[in-house]
Amino acid sequence: MNEALLSFLRKPSLLLALVLILLSGCQSVEPPEQAFTAIRAKSGESVPGPGPAQPDTLQPPPLAPLTGLSADLRQRIQALHRSLGPAAADLRPAVWERACVGYLVLRQQGKVRRRGLVAVADMELPSSTQRLWVVDLKAGRVLQRSYVAHGRGSGKLMARRFSNRIKSACTALGFYRTADTYSGSHGLSRRLQGLDARQNSNAQDRYIVLHAADYAGPEYLRHHGRLGYSRGCPALPPEQYRAIIGAVGEGACLLLCGSALESRWLDGAAASQAFTARGWR
Template sequence: MDRLTKAAATRRAFLKTAGMVAGTGLLAGCAARSVTTAALPAPTAPLPPPPVATPLPAAPRTVASAPRGIRPELFERAAAALQRHSSRIRQQDRIAIADFSLPSSRLRFHFVDMESGATRAMLVSHGIGSDPGHTGMLQRFSNEVGSEATCEGAFLAANYYVGKHQLSQRLIGLDPTNYNALDRAIVIHGAWYSNPDMIAKHGKLGRSQGCFAVGERDLDTLFAMLGEGRMIYATKV
């Protein structure tokens, strides 16, 4: 069972039970020494303790090349975005990449384990404003409020909430091309129009109002693999 599958199973259990208990502990130790009292020299000022080196956090081990199913140029852009925004992305072990150069009938929402290179993909819709003619292909991005279009760039996966589409997840735009994401309520949610049967009936998914809408049965898996504090990178190359 690969890391993504294990993470998905663990997170699904958390979402269904709506609770998780975590514990941490610190173990402190001390050392003592004994000296003789005979012929002690005259008291002197105590010497300062020797400096203690602070260990640097280990850099996450990343895959060297694009995993199977993700085009190299797209993966390179996503990896560069992860490095660029590393101070804000507290969880860098996995990322999500939305390849909006593909039609909505394709598995274009990729989840990548940055240590093992394991991947998993699912369907995702784009916004009405990005595809006014409902061709199934994203035509343009927009960061404008009221555009109902998908925006591109790096996003930080933020907190969960229950809203119009039930359990959803807020996104924070990190780039000049998507900084309005939070104000526009660009979120992750499940939707009937992103279910696989839409492709069988219409050859494409329905459209969102700019959100990353996935199939209703895929939502728990998505939350399990993404979680909070990780990055989504969306573009068209």
Template sequence: MLRFFVSILFLFIPCTLFWGGKSSDNAPESPKAMAKTDVEACADLYRSMQLEGVVSWKAFRQAVAGYNKIENRKRDILTLIDFSRPSTEKRLWVFDMKQSKILFTSVVSHGKNSGTNYATSFSNEYGSYKSSLGFYLTESTYQGKNGYSLILNGLEKGINDRARERAIVMHGAAYADPSVVSKGGRLGRSFGCPAVPQKLSRPIIDAIKGGSVMYIYAETSDYLAHSSIL
């Protein structure tokens, strides 16, 4: 009889008492374990694309983290603009996240009041002529005064959510051509738009239009302190 009651008691004792509080193999991972897995997956992607020495790991990691959180994206495409680099260097990359490959890399202009060769000051204000950091979703295209252009929808309140109001779009520009660097020592600047060389503007815009994620990065703690995504 005693053996019977002991057997019944063991059926109702939680398994965590026997395994030091660890979950079973089929239980969900803890948030910390899941975060580590996400970072490891990002590192695998970084290595598979052979980005070491080409793209900043910190910028890429943040871009991928935000990309994974933006559920209403419609494309498996991620654009990263790294404003910690000078305008004289290629600092825009378009990644095909499904195929794990780079589609485009290019120079890109920043806003005239964000800095000279480096972009160091950013704003969400109308008339600031500064670039805005953070995450965007690409929308539709149109023909404007700068030719074939792409509407950008800023996703972060107080950081870039006035992009449409400010007419911050991607477009091609003669001042964004690498040939300009040899004359002035830096790329030309925009009114806040990420402007690219004219010969690359249509191919890049066509590759990223219609609901893909764009992330504009800079080494600033102020953005991370206020980002609603990161």
């Protein structure tokens, strides 16, 4: 049994205070420790002060720059990020670098067909942030930016856990290839194929797709302060899902990024060679 509960049951004064609270008609349901604190205060028992300040949990884990990139490619990636302007202000440079490197390697090896376009979601930003970008690499322009929900197994406001496991209800990090569209229970949806073994290779078996969801839009956010949760799909706002599904098309590169990502496609040297050979094509 919970130690705090055992301690509470041994103290009749606290039991009486709890009865008084229940009879007062309070409608809120508090977490256990908060409830015990309120009970102690009503019974006259001393209440300990707050503990040490907690770190800012809204800060995503840091990402180190990739190794193996040529100085020229790194500078071009940085310049392209700057050219995207205010629409990409929240797109972390290290996440952007991973998206560009992965796109170049995947395009060179024929794993994605859509030229000059990459979609990237920084899944470690709060879900209250518009953390998905669809970018035209050749034009240096953000085509779409939107909210995107994570899986309920990954966390609440912040996604902290990621999994490729079936029935985990978690978001799976990694590079995806966008596939065909279909009309399902969420309306127009686009299938996704995971390209990273052990990271997102179960995407098709888990039915991970781009689709619309009421809990992924600004209206839900206004009422709850965060988005709701999917079963692992990168769910999109009802106001934008058609535009995003259309913008990425079929055969494009999509990265769901986080600090735990390990991918064979993050090969800086191979990306540098690919860029020298064909640029962003």
